[in-house]
Structure formats: structure tokens, C-alpha cells
Amino acid sequence: MLAGRPGRGELVLRKLSKHYPNFVAVDGIDLAVASGEFLTLLGPSGSGKTTTLMMVAGFTPPSAGDVLLNGRSVTALAPERRNMGVVFQNYALFPHMTVQENVGFPLRMRRQPKQAIAEKVAAALALVRLENLGERLPKQLSGGQQQRVAFARALVFGPDLLLMDEPLGALDKNLREQMQFELKRLHAELGVTILYVTHDQEEALTMSDRIALMNRGTIAQVGTAEDLYERPVDRFVAEFIGESNVIEGRLAEGPSFVSAGGACFPVEPAHAVAGPGRAVLMVVRPEKLSLVPSTDTPGALAGVVSSLVYVGDCTRYLVEVEGGVRLIVKVQNRGTTERVRAGERVGLRLDPADARLLGA
Numbered sequence: 001m002l003a004g005r006p007g008r009g010e011l012v013l014r015k016l017s018k019h020y021p022n023f024v025a026v027d028g029i030d031l032a033v034a035s036g037e038f039l040t041l042l043g044p045s046g047s048g049k050t051t052t053l054m055m056v057a058g059f060t061p062p063s064a065g066d067v068l069l070n071g072r073s074v075t076a077l078a079p080e081r082r083n084m085g086v087v088f089q090n091y092a093l094f095p096h097m098t099v100q101e102n103v104g105f106p107l108r109m110r111r112q113p114k115q116a117i118a119e120k121v122a123a124a125l126a127l128v129r130l131e132n133l134g135e136r137l138p139k140q141l142s143g144g145q146q147q148r149v150a151f152a153r154a155l156v157f158g159p160d161l162l163l164m165d166e167p168l169g170a171l172d173k174n175l176r177e178q179m180q181f182e183l184k185r186l187h188a189e190l191g192v193t194i195l196y197v198t199h200d201q202e203e204a205l206t207m208s209d210r211i212a213l214m215n216r217g218t219i220a221q222v223g224t225a226e227d228l229y230e231r232p233v234d235r236f237v238a239e240f241i242g243e244s245n246v247i248e249g250r251l252a253e254g255p256s257f258v259s260a261g262g263a264c265f266p267v268e269p270a271h272a273v274a275g276p277g278r279a280v281l282m283v284v285r286p287e288k289l290s291l292v293p294s295t296d297t298p299g300a301l302a303g304v305v306s307s308l309v310y311v312g313d314c315t316r317y318l319v320e321v322e323g324g325v326r327l328i329v330k331v332q333n334r335g336t337t338e339r340v341r342a343g344e345r346v347g348l349r350l351d352p353a354d355a356r357l358l359g360a
Helices: 049-057 099-109 114-127 143-155 173-190 201-207 225-230 235-240
Strands: 011-019 024-033 038-042 064-069 084-087 161-165 193-198 210-215 218-223 245-252 256-259 264-266 279-284 289-292 301-310 314-321 326-332 345-350 356-359
Touching: 011 049, 024 049, 024 064, 024 218, 038 049, 038 201, 049 084, 049 161, 049 193, 084 143, 099 114, 099 143, 114 143, 114 173, 143 173, 173 201, 193 201, 201 225, 210 225, 210 235, 218 225, 218 235, 235 245, 235 279, 235 356, 245 326, 256 279, 289 326, 314 345
Parallel strands: 038 193, 038 210, 084 161, 161 193
Antiparallel strands: 011 024, 011 064, 210 218, 245 256, 245 279, 256 264, 279 356, 289 345, 301 314, 301 345, 314 326
């Protein structure tokens, strides 16, 4: 039985830091991962996400702070005593061992009986759908099959926590998407706690229960995919997650948002983050804006299409409005959709509820 143990796998990081002589990799982060949760550390290169994972695993000693698993500090424990499974991007399989031998390696290190090892290896290979490839060597497998072996090896001893560092990064796009579904299936079946590292925001958005977005060694925001996409807390989050129009301006009476160039957008009173006259940022997702054929449409903002790009499911327009403000607009392509040409005058319509205001 490889399923996660109920109530096990709760991870807490307290003021966790890693300092090097010339820079700070991780700067006093606090994070709690619930038992059975799939939480992703997302962020650009150098944000500290892999360093955080390595400190949790025990491969990198922290400069300060504490790592707690199931309410007990494991900061001083060696990696092999933490009962954590780890999957790396490069698989880290032993080339001279068969698939069965690779998967059974953690059990042999724990000196488990041969019969128990054989049963658990068989169960792990069945779980990742490789039960007929046990006698093969890693070089005889595809990249996706090697990654499945790595998953099986990390799961076979029933870890409290599964750590994954860019595990799908070496796969091509189609295979990566297939493996995303496989990982979600494994998580649903086993209920094991997963701490996952990636720089791929689409991967994080589609797979995670929650996401911790990191920036310069700190956590910028923690929440569901919807939280980060619809309700970013600052400019970094708004610009890193998806595509955004971020406009500088100020609040006016009404209330409304007036860009630095003079374009005026209505906003909901509940979204105001400052009083009239204060500098703020307005965040609008491209798909929240709509094009209307006439600038005479009530409530529409006049603009001119600067350029457009057909990207399959939608057409991406760049529209310049009053004061030189340029906005990206995404329009879904349907059979009845008539594309606007570059140079045409259009109206832009925005529901005030779709505008997110942030402190400047």
C-alpha cells in the first residue's frame, strides 16, 4: 500500500533563510503546507524556490529558521532520516540498474525483507503504469518512462512528503502535458503531500491546490491559482502570472482611474486602495477588455488598433487610447468573429468590476 498516511505530511517553514557571502538566496520565509496538499513554489530563476526545496530535503543547511514535518523539527536530521521522497529534473536513475532495481533501491537501503520489496516495487510500477518494463535499463526507456520510474522510486517507501524540483522540465511540451495529468492522478490516488518547484506558470496554475510565488528570496503571495490571477497583491504578481495591462495613474472622484496620459476608466468603489488624487496602479487582464465597433458606444473608450496577431484560439490586439496608453486586448476567435484591421478606430469597453487597483 503506497497511499499517503492520513494526517501525515504537514510541512511548516518558520523564518527559513539561506545566506551566502555575496547574496541572500532565501530571506526568512514562513510557509505552511497542509497534509495531502499539492503546493507549488513558483518564481523566476534566482527567486529562491529550489534553495527552499533543498533546505526542506536536507541537502542544503539553512542559515536560520526551522523546518517542521508533522509538528516535529527535522532541521538537524540527515536527508535519509526525514522520510521524504525527492524527484529531480534529470531523473537521477542508476544507469546500471534495471527499473525494478532502481525502484527498490530506497527499500534496500532501509533493509526491508526481499518479499516486501518485491511486492512494493510491483505496486509502485503498477501505479505509474510500467509493470511490464521492470527488467529494462534506464537507457532503454523514453524520457517520460524514465520520469515515471523516478516517481515510483520516490513513492515506493511511503514518504510523508514528496519533493519535486522541475520534474517535467526536460520533457517536450506534449509529453509534459501528459505527465501533468499523471501527476495529478497520482496525487489524487495517494493523497501524499507534494511540494513542487517550477518556473512554468501554466504548469503551476493547472496542477496546484495552492501556489507560493517567490521573488528575490521572499514569498510575494500565497493562494489558489484564481487568487493569484484575479487578485494579485502587487505589480510583480500581476505581471508574472499571465498577461496583464498595468497602468500608472491616480484615483479621481466617481470613483474612476485616470492614467498618466489622461485616459479615464470607471472603477468600483470597493476596489479603491487610496483616496482621490493618490497614485495607484490599475491592472486589467487582456481578456477582460472587449472591442466594440463604434466609439459612440456608451461607456466605451476611444482607441486605435496599432497591431494585431492571430494566435489560434484568440486574436491579440494592441490598442492605443488617449494619452498614448497602449492596452493589450484578447478576443476569442469564433466562426462569426470579424477581425478588426490595424489602423481602425475602435471602442474599448471594461466592466469596472474587472479592474484591479494596487498601491503604486
